[in-house]
Amino acid sequence: MFQFKWLWHNLNGDRARYIIALCLSVIGSSLTIINPYIGQRIVDTFIASDNAVKNLTDERSLLIGLCFGMIGFSLLRTGLAYFTTLLYERASQNMLFRVRIYLYNKIQGQDMQYYDRNRTGDLMTKMTGDLEMVRHSLAWIIKTIIESLTIFLAAVVYFFFIDVSLTLWLLILSPPILIVAFIFARRVRPMYVDLRERLSQLNTTTQENIAGNRVVKAFAREEFEIRKFTEKNVNYSTANKKAALVWLDYFPYLETLSQAFNVILMIAGGLLVMDGRITFGEFSAFSALIWGLSNPMRNIGIIINDIQRFFASLTKIIDVYYAQPQIVNEHNPVVKHRYKGSIEFDNVSFKYDSATVLENISFKIAPGETVAIMGATGSGKTTLINMIPRFYDVTKGRVLVDGKDVRKLELDELRGNIGVATQDVLLFSDTIDGNIAYGNPDMPEEEVTKFAKLAAAHDFIRKMPEGYDTVVGERGVGLSGGQKQRIALARAMAVQPxxxxxxxxxxxxxNETEEHIQRSLKELEFSCTKIIIAQRVSTTSQADRILILENGRVIEEGTHAELLAKRGYYYGVFMLQNEGIEREVTAHGKE
Incomplete structure (x- = not known):
């Protein structure tokens, strides 16, 4: 029942339209008994009657009226069916539109941990295939159930009106059909749950392969990826066939029982006609409307099939619909102001899935200060900076910006005061100008150019076919790694955070480009606190202060000169990198 309450809730705005459609379905389906009744009148009066010839002469106008009545009711039912289908489609498409926007906004509002737990392909499946299945169910499956049930009940009432005993003989088949359908429903439902999971896996594999196509080609792993995709495709195909073919185990029983309606009618109805219990016209009415009993019974398996698909898809959608982020962006209207830029980590610890990533970290950064962070891979550098814009929340301690706990700040305002550029650059399928001005779409062209120059990107951009209007491909395809990084840096600086x-x-x-960027960062026209994660000593040496992380702890802190004097981790990195430079210089000298 919860699923149907969910549907009703999301039909808000189209409920009246949908109720009208349901009512018209009932009316249109109820009209199916009219033509059999008219046919009964025609047979009893003008064909099987002892006075048939006389009636054809004397009651010709009645015959013509009955014939036109049959045509008229057929056209009426066709018109009602057409109008009803329009209403169902309009209501279901409107609901699909609203729910898709809601789900997209819901996904946008989720925190980073949600994306860590949910695969991209799975989310795409929910936003497309699963959502379309729910719309199909609303527009067609429920419609089919209502119409089948109405036709069945209308036929039974009409049959009872003609002859009770013959109707009871026909209804004796209903219980075994319902039992078979119930068993089929219990067996097939978990299959469709598994089927949706396999489809998600297939979509995830496809999405990852397309996104990582360069890596696949770089390692010549096309054949491996084809085999992996084929395996997922086979799994999905097997599950699909298994769920579809299980219907064949029950189809013979349902089809046989449905066909048995005609057999019972021929035997029992024929005997009643010979006994004079019912007229030949009444028997013809039974024959014309027997499909009203057999078709719903015959289609019950198909309906159950689609209903199980509906429940499997809706369960997936509801998981997204009611998912609640731990870090909530309320988008509260506030008078946004520019931060001073002071940052403090107060005894910060962070655990992810019970694994400690950061432990008891404390330091302060003054407004306008430049702090570099260095450490081995996995030491917690990226996690540390993710605490500042609240991509993750601390497990213990506090992160303060301008003296206020970030958990008490409005997220839009907090993140609007922070510019971020990451090593894993994501550029959108847009112009270079659009990518740089992403944080401020109304930015003047000269401002875009200015920040591109600061990021050492202007020279290579102007050499491109259409300059700043050049459209870069998905994820910046067509640009080198360094070019993408410089555009991302320009994008981060362009909001003047x-x-x-x-x-x-x-x-x-x-090195030359890096030196230009370092000089630009020092000469920014706006006050800015800078936190730089780097592995090059040439980058960190320019910072006011350097933090060294190891296993989630700060093990060294100081200026370039102070850390060299300590002869610890930083000194070791410095010696390794400078030794490499000395060897390179020596090698060039020998050449």
Missing amino acids: PILILDDTTSAVD
Whole structure:
């Protein structure tokens, strides 16, 4: 019942239309008994009657009227069916539109942990195939159930009106059909739950392969990916066939029992006609309307099939619909102001799935200060900076911006004061100008150019076919890693944030370009606190302060000179990188 309450709730705005459609379905289906009744009158009066010839002469106008009545009611039913279908489609499409927007907004509002737990392909399946199945159920399956049930009841009432005993003989088949249908429903439902899961896996594999196509080609793993996709496709196909073919186990029983209606009618009805209990016209009415009993029974398996698909899909959608993020963006209207840019980590710890990522981290960053963070892979650097814009919440302790706990700040305002550029760059399928001005679409062209120059991106952009109007492909296809990083850096600086977070954004650029970027960051026209994750000493050496992370703890802190004097982790990295430079210089000298 919960699923139907959910449907009713989301029909808000189209409930009247849908109720009218349901009522018209009942009316249109009830009219199916009219033509058999007219046919009964024609047979009894003008064909099987002892006075048939006389009636044809004397009651010709009645015959013509009955014939036109049959045509008229047929046209009326056709018109009602057409109008009813329009109403169902309009209501279901409107509901689909509203729910899809709601789900998209819901997914947009989820925190990072939600994306960590849910696969992209699975979410895409829910937003497309599962949602369309729910719409199909609303527009066609429920309509079919209502119409089948109405026709069945109308036929039974009409049959009882003609002859009770013959009707009871026909209805004796209903209980075994319902029992078979019930057994079929219990067996097939878990199959469709499994089927939707396999479809999600197939879509996930497809999405990952397309997104990572360059990596696949780089490692010449096309054959492996084809085999992996084929395996998922076979699993989905097998589950689909299994769910579809299980119907064949029950089809013979339902079809035989449905056909038995005609057999009972021929035997029992024929005997009643010979005994004079019913007229030949009444028997013809039974014959004309027997499909009103047999068809719903015959279609009950197909209806159950679709209903189980509906429940499997709706369960998936409801998971997204009612999912609640742990970090909620209320989008409350506030008078947004520019932050000063001070940051403090107060005894911060963070666990992810019971694994400790950060432990007891405390430090302060003054407004306008540049702090570099260095550490081995997996030391917690990216997790640390994710605490500032509240992509994740601390497990223990506090992160403060301008002296206020970030958990008490309005998220839109907090994130609007932070510019972020990551190593894993995502550019949208848009122009370069559109990507740089993503945070402020109304940004003047000269401003876009200015920040592109600061990020050392202007020179290569103007050499492109259409300059800043060049459309980059999905994820920036067509650009080198360094070019994408520089556009991402320009995008982060373009919003002129008081806090700028750069996660290894110069890892793919040459030393000369990196030097230009470092100089630009120092000479920004707006006050800005900068947090830079880097592995190059040439980058960290320019910072006011350097933090060294190891296993989620700060093990070293100080300026470039202070950390070199300590001869710890930072000194070791410095010696390794400078030794490499010395070897390179020596090698060039020998050449």
